[in-house]
Amino acid sequence: MGKRFTKKKRKKKTSIIIIVLEIVLLLVAIFFLLKIVPKNNDSDVVLFSKCSIIENLMAESELNSDQLILVNKEHAVPDNYDADLVSFGNNKQKANSMIISPMNTMVSDAKAKGYVLNVVSAYRSNELQQKLIDQDYQEYIDKGYSKEEALKNTYDYLMPPGYSEHHTGLALDILCDENEEMDATQANEAGNKWMLQNCTKYGFILRYPKGFEDITGCKYEPWHLRYVGTPVAEFITSNNITFEDFVEILQADKSQSAVLLAKIIRGAAITAINK
Secondary structure, three states, rough: OOOHHHHHHHHHHHHHHHHHHHHHHHHHHHHHHHHHHHOOOHHHHHHHHHHHHHHHHHHHHHHHHHHHHHOOOOEOOOOOOOOOEEEEEEOOOOEEEEHHHHHHHHHHHHHHHOOEEEEEEOOOOHHHHHHHHHHHHHHHOOOOOOHHHHHHHHHHHOOOOEEEEOHHHHHHEEEEOOOOOOHHHHHHOOHHHHHHHHHHHHHHEOOOOOHHHHHHOOOOOOEEEEOOHHHHHHHEEEEEEOOOHHHHHOOOOOOOOHHHHHHHHHHHHHHHHOO
């Protein structure tokens, strides 16, 4: 009886904590809404400006729509997609031709600042993706995880074959020279901080930001960049939205400015909470 009563008290306490957190998140969102909307309440001007930017980006992006292909657990790489692969790094790796120049420039500029950035993964075939999945799964099994737990943990960071951005040649995994671990500790490295602060100038975004896992379908990966072109990269990053959000905004009716504002408010709140 005592144990059951304790469990009920814990559940009630947990529910209260969740409600409090939701209220805090709502207050943070309202705070950022007030900062976004001008004091004269002329929010239409702000929204019109934002939507105009989107329309301009659409016009520019239509010149090369391949760089805006959305690939995640729900969107596979089309069978007819041409990754236009080019070798780099002493021919040991391959990437989409459109990212070679900005990638090399970013790595070179980082080196000039005293940071060594190592591109450890770019294009992957379906076979390589499956091999990595099998390796990670077995590592979790060896550590004592159940089959279900091992599978879940593996897919928290790796997409199934055919659903990985790496198949497009537009994604890069970049580690700092001082830290070869592909985990959250990369975010503590000075080189990674410089990369994330400057990557938009070269057309890259942090593809899986912290706090947006429910949208991207992937855990936080401070080492994973995705090329989308400089204008789009700057828009996504400055508005604290994900690539999924951006694609949804592009596909929404131009009059649905509320879609954009809602995502910007949510993104600002999540970013603030995770700082």
